[in-house]
Amino acid sequence: MNIKHSEITIDPENPFENCKLDRKKYSQVLTGLINSYSEGFVLAINNKWGTGKTTFIKMWKQDLINNGYKTVYFNAWENDFENNPLVAIMGELKILTKKSADPEFKSILKKASILSKHLVPIVAQSIVDRYIDTKEIKDAIVDLSKGASDLFENDVNEYSAKKKGIKEFRTGLSHFIANNNDGKPLIFIIDELDRCRPNYAVSILEQIKHFFSIPDIIFVLSIDKEQLGNAICGVYGSDKIDSNEYLRRFIDIEYSIPEPENNVFHKYLYSYFGFDDFLEKNSRKQYRELASDKRSFLEISNILFSNNSITLRQQEKIFSHSRLAMRSFGDNMYLVPEIFLFLIYTKVINENYYNKIKSKTLSIPELQEEFYKIIKNKINEDTQRLLMWLEAYLVLFYTNYIHQDYRRNKIFERDATLNKNKLLVHSIINKSADDEFLSVFENIDNSRNSGNLDISHFTNRIDLTESIIN
The missing domain is CATH 3.40.50 (Rossmann fold)
Incomplete structure (x- = not known):
């Protein structure tokens, strides 16, 4: 497994053979x-x-x-x-x-x-002016330097x-x-x-x-x-x-060299760093809830790295760190690729926000406002639902984190009169989509056991404070 992206080998006979960006x-x-x-x-x-x-x-x-x-x-x-x-x-x-x-x-x-x-005496004068106070010593040093430059000044x-x-x-x-x-x-x-x-x-x-x-x-x-x-x-x-x-x-x-087409480079990085070695392991895919992690990882990658919003070097850094942090997850552990990759992405491009999440200094509205600033230019008809899932994971895991246990009652509650759940937190992705946002939380609650995780499950591994397993 590669831990960093090596410099591309340039074949003397075919220099662009290993170029992944069609340049x-x-x-x-x-x-x-x-x-x-x-x-x-x-x-x-x-x-x-x-x-x-x-x-x-x-x-x-x-x-x-x-x-x-x-x-x-x-x-x-x-x-x-x-x-x-x-x-x-x-x-x-x-x-x-x-x-x-x-x-x-x-x-x-x-x-x-x-x-x-005159270059030598000028440099010498600037040095002695800065560090020496005695005029006689200054003049002596400059005179010596002028003597050394006489070879240039004779003609x-x-x-x-x-x-x-x-x-x-x-x-x-x-x-x-x-x-x-x-x-x-x-x-x-x-x-x-x-x-x-x-x-x-x-x-x-x-x-x-x-x-x-x-x-x-x-x-x-x-x-x-x-x-x-x-x-x-x-x-x-x-x-x-x-x-x-x-x-x-x-x-x-x-x-200016044109930007590469969307999704080209990160797909290459996915292969280069060998993510399939973990995400596609048979010992992992046997768990139904983990079997779709590769698809989820690539889908959120497509969104986060669209619009040429970050440099190729930043993409390399994010994928390299993701693969390293992934080694601390066991084969039967929840990765939740959407939130895992987003947190690493945030650590690289907005570390202040990442640190605020870790230090529990944000309210839920503040958490969502900062989240929106990062992803607002990525929201469209095709990405909205996946981004709402990402927002839901972020809100739920952060809520669990600040309350130190599973607290869905901070997210939604049962309305006995209407005999249905009532949303307490509204999506910042689409403020008029309460039913859809509630449905995401209910799906997490009903069909996935990952709902009791908190942010530290990810940040501890991202910050490499957990032991390497894979």
């Missing part, structure tokens, strides 16, 4: 874009964190290689220990250098060193000379790429830009714009634009800066 077609769109505008541009692939961008990017990178493109993959987050992104970017380009082209690349590096002038001391150095760097780099890439543009992929230090992210953007705006090199930025925008505001010290307008200075084309 090869989007790579073909992007490759077509590169073929159409090969003179050089900046492409941003903008999707939320946790939506599978990195996996897609790596698959596409291999596909580009298979189609004759030279590519560089640079993880900005893993490399933001380097203060000057120019050093890291040139270091990645050097990997592609043929031995015969080494002198040409060294010439470009010399030009790059000119662009780094250029004036502004006009630096502008010339930028032009020469661009020209040299453009010739180098054109001479070493068989007539195709170099694809330089920068991933995790939104996760690295804000000032480092901004510095990368600035250097791409000023130093690398040349023909035959295409930068692909894999970003969460909203998070990157927050980083930009942080660097410039104002939340009033228009980060979208700022990013337009650097990004020529923006693309």
Whole structure:
């Protein structure tokens, strides 16, 4: 049994073979874009964190290689220990250098060193200003750092000379790429830009714009634009800066990978984590009340993971934790998949609500109001009945929990005059469906012995405080 979702294996011969989201077609769109505008541009692939961008990017990178493109993959987050992104970017380009082209690349590096002038004393000054109070010591340290940077400053001391150095760097780099890439543009992929230090992210953007705006090199930025925008505001010290307008200075084309079709990914996860090993066990299915648990689990999954309301990474986390927690249930124990999966879902996306349930701090109306906020965009004609069952389980098990025993008399009572049950709690899913809601409670009471369970039956196992059995 898998306890976590491993990184997908990328077959060099068929990069998208193991893609479960049918995303090869989007790579073909992007490759077509590169073929159409090969003179050089900046492409941003903008999707939320946790939506599978990195996996897609790596698959596409291999596909580009298979189609004759030279590519560089640079993880900005893993490399933001380097203060000057120019050093890291040139270091990645050097990997592609043929031995015969080494002198040409060294010439470009010399030009790059000119662009780094004053960086060392500036960094040193910022450090001593923060940590050292004595002016004489400050000046001494800065003087030493200036001495160390003299190798960069010998050739250029004036502004006009630096502008010339930028032009020469661009020209040299453009010739180098054109001479070493068989007539195709170099694809330089920068991933995790939104996760690295804000000032480092901004510095990368600035250097791409000023130093690398040349023909035959295409930068692909894999970003969460909203998070990157927050980083930009942080660097410039104002939340009033228009980060979208700022990013337009650097990004020529923006693309978002379409969301996968509903229910595709969670069905794959159901198989990957081996839920059938438990839910379909013969020793479990022999109990009539447990035999339909697989169907119930998949039905509630279809609802909870519809509308693309959570990321792929969150889905992985929910299914991984569900399978682990499921191991503490015996073959003859009630799982009640609707409430079991909903509570884990809630723990991941709204832990505050989950903790309030555990701490018994909610009234029944408050419990229902918070529940409604989570599932309101999932209610439709097809889902209403199952969601009412979920609501009923939640209300009943929470009522049992706060009263520490089976208390159906808090849910409905017998009306002796009318000789039928009278509902005391009304559905928030459909406030005009009292008869249907009452019928759900009566079904639980009459046909299933699970009605005496309380929330702790699930939360203790979800929180892994019960022993592993299976």
